Amino acid sequence: MVGMGGSQRTFSANSKDYKLLEEIGHGASATVYRAIFLPTNEVIAVKCLDLDRCNSNLDDIRREAQTMSLIDHPNVIKAFCSFVVDRNLWVIMPFMAEGSCLHLMKIAYPDGFEEAAIGSILKETLKALEYLHRQGHIHRDVKAGNILLDTNGVVKLADFGVSACMFDTGDRQRARNTFVGTPCWMAPEVLQPGSGYNSKADIWSFGITALELAHGHAPFSKYPPMKVLLMTIQNAPPGLDYDRDKKFSKSFKEMVAMCLVKDQTKRPTAEKLMKHSFFKHAKPPELSVKKLFADLPPLWNRVKALQLKDAAQLALKRMPSGDQEALSQSEYQRGVSAWHFDIEDLKAQASMVRDDDDMFETKYEDESLKSDGWDKALANGQPRLVKHYSTSEISQLGSTTEALRAESLNQKGKSLESDIVEAAYQDKLWSNRNGSSPESKASTSENDTAQSKAKSIKSRQNHSGPLMPGNAFSHSSERGRTSERFESEIQPANEKVTRKAPSFSGPLMLPNRASANSLSAPSKSSGGFRDSLDDKTKANLVQIKGRFSVTSENLDLAKHLSCFVFLCTNFQTSPLRKSASVGDWILEAKPMVQAQKEISGGSNLPVPQLMTHLQNLFQQNSMQQICCHPV
Numbered sequence: 001m002v003g004m005g006g007s008q009r010t011f012s013a014n015s016k017d018y019k020l021l022e023e024i025g026h027g028a029s030a031t032v033y034r035a036i037f038l039p040t041n042e043v044i045a046v047k048c049l050d051l052d053r054c055n056s057n058l059d060d061i062r063r064e065a066q067t068m069s070l071i072d073h074p075n076v077i078k079a080f081c082s083f084v085v086d087r088n089l090w091v092i093m094p095f096m097a098e099g100s101c102l103h104l105m106k107i108a109y110p111d112g113f114e115e116a117a118i119g120s121i122l123k124e125t126l127k128a129l130e131y132l133h134r135q136g137h138i139h140r141d142v143k144a145g146n147i148l149l150d151t152n153g154v155v156k157l158a159d160f161g162v163s164a165c166m167f168d169t170g171d172r173q174r175a176r177n178t179f180v181g182t183p184c185w186m187a188p189e190v191l192q193p194g195s196g197y198n199s200k201a202d203i204w205s206f207g208i209t210a211l212e213l214a215h216g217h218a219p220f221s222k223y224p225p226m227k228v229l230l231m232t233i234q235n236a237p238p239g240l241d242y243d244r245d246k247k248f249s250k251s252f253k254e255m256v257a258m259c260l261v262k263d264q265t266k267r268p269t270a271e272k273l274m275k276h277s278f279f280k281h282a283k284p285p286e287l288s289v290k291k292l293f294a295d296l297p298p299l300w301n302r303v304k305a306l307q308l309k310d311a312a313q314l315a316l317k318r319m320p321s322g323d324q325e326a327l328s329q330s331e332y333q334r335g336v337s338a339w340h341f342d343i344e345d346l347k348a349q350a351s352m353v354r355d356d357d358d359m360f361e362t363k364y365e366d367e368s369l370k371s372d373g374w375d376k377a378l379a380n381g382q383p384r385l386v387k388h389y390s391t392s393e394i395s396q397l398g399s400t401t402e403a404l405r406a407e408s409l410n411q412k413g414k415s416l417e418s419d420i421v422e423a424a425y426q427d428k429l430w431s432n433r434n435g436s437s438p439e440s441k442a443s444t445s446e447n448d449t450a451q452s453k454a455k456s457i458k459s460r461q462n463h464s465g466p467l468m469p470g471n472a473f474s475h476s477s478e479r480g481r482t483s484e485r486f487e488s489e490i491q492p493a494n495e496k497v498t499r500k501a502p503s504f505s506g507p508l509m510l511p512n513r514a515s516a517n518s519l520s521a522p523s524k525s526s527g528g529f530r531d532s533l534d535d536k537t538k539a540n541l542v543q544i545k546g547r548f549s550v551t552s553e554n555l556d557l558a559k560h561l562s563c564f565v566f567l568c569t570n571f572q573t574s575p576l577r578k579s580a581s582v583g584d585w586i587l588e589a590k591p592m593v594q595a596q597k598e599i600s601g602g603s604n605l606p607v608p609q610l611m612t613h614l615q616n617l618f619q620q621n622s623m624q625q626i627c628c629h630p631v
């Protein structure tokens, strides 16, 4: 038996001592189980990280385990111990019975929590950050999915240490030139080559998390990762809107605005932020957080319900086209009104422009079917980002953009271009919709993609042992059984269960030395995304990481980036008239020099450098395809 980090509890590093029960979570490279530590009958959580899909070697992991052992704070999840079981790292940690805030929102609060609960959750999270920063650590992945809750309302920040070590070299200094994170939550400076970042990057992510808790999703979460990166660099920082977010206090809005300042030097430290009035008035979590899950079924049943819901949605996407057509008609109306289109205006425009339905597969999809569009592209063996639009939407854009987009869509393997053109295309659509911003529309999205069942863990164990200071790798045993998984009757999900906007919240690795290796890693499933890949795409599949995948067809695409980033930016910055055709776009397109200046937007980075960096980013990570949101 071994303990860790001064904990009173002791746990063994022998997998035979653990009985894995239900799956309670699924991340980019890990599956988390509720489990029992058999010698004491204690319920714990076991995070099983797939080492084949991580970039660190065992030395790095061991070093990181050492760091983790020194962490001791009531608001930071601590690993009791960790050890290798075959090609998996098992991390033994406390079971947080209510799961993550993300889970909770997905199952019962799709539009976010009320302010009192948010205040408590954020305050506890900020305590964790204050502690970590004081210790010289940067968390680097602050988000609702990493804020865990237990039945008493206790809030803990998870994923420190293990995730960091798994995705970088374990060397903190070097790690500062790399970043693991999730696009929507990543600070602008993290995306800038050579600018360096520090703990203030966590403060930005903290601000994004505040918005996530307030709305049920992070800003920009409906967009593909590449677009999120560009938006983070170019756009004004997101925030709570004084009109749309009337229900929230001025103090909350101010606090968020303080975090989401692009200039990292102007962001407060965690310590300073804690003094903000918003946190002074925050209620104890046992009062405001505990009641959030009062009427909900047990965590594992919620997870199962979400998985079933996602599977059902996947089945819906595969229904006969006639049925889909009928559905589309009604959803069309819904989608349009939800997005505040002027439908008559669009129809009028559509009637004046050649209908290119065939060319563009312009079947309208509502929010819930958009993911179908993405999947369909993959199912056709075309690993790229594709979305279908209504006839009106297509027509509205005019022939030149259509041609550009069509070329992009029809050139097999040109996924990067498709992404960028798609980004530009979406921007154009957004811009044409009553002038409202993409971000404000993001909140109307209700989309969910399929969630896969947990992948099984290999039972072969030829390389196992504890990863703790002073412990030798010695244990080799069969993995705990999962016989009790899903045994319990699945209770109907809470009535409030609704679909939620997709969140492209998989980790994104910016250049690090190991990421190139990951391209040759064996293909692994980590989400329902794989279900939507046909054989052809699977054959090209190099790697799936969370919601992102890499296929061999993507690998030589970065060279095309510059011109499409230019196009994208040019589209984004071109003035639009309400009924603009693409002819207008072209006429109004800005000269390249001007557009290039604009490309760097809020960033002070010279355009060529930004281009190069983004190219590197894509070369390192290859194309990141949209996949499923983890349950």
Ligand SMILES: Nc1ncnc2c1ncn2[C@@H]1O[C@H](COP(=O)(O)OP(=O)(O)OP(=O)(O)O)[C@@H](O)[C@H]1O
Pocket (backbone or CB within 6 Å): 024, 025, 026, 027, 028, 029, 030, 031, 032, 045, 047, 077, 093, 094, 095, 096, 097, 098, 099, 100, 102, 103, 141, 145, 146, 148, 158, 159, 163, 505, 506, 507, 546, 630, 631
């Ligand atoms: N100790 C725990 N107790 C209860 N649930 C947990 C625990 N640890 C993780 N989970 C659940 O499992 C999910 C996945 O955990 P993991 O740490 O791999 O996720 P993640 O950080 O979202 O993944 P990634 O950032 O790699 O996509 C969490 O979002 C949470 O819902």
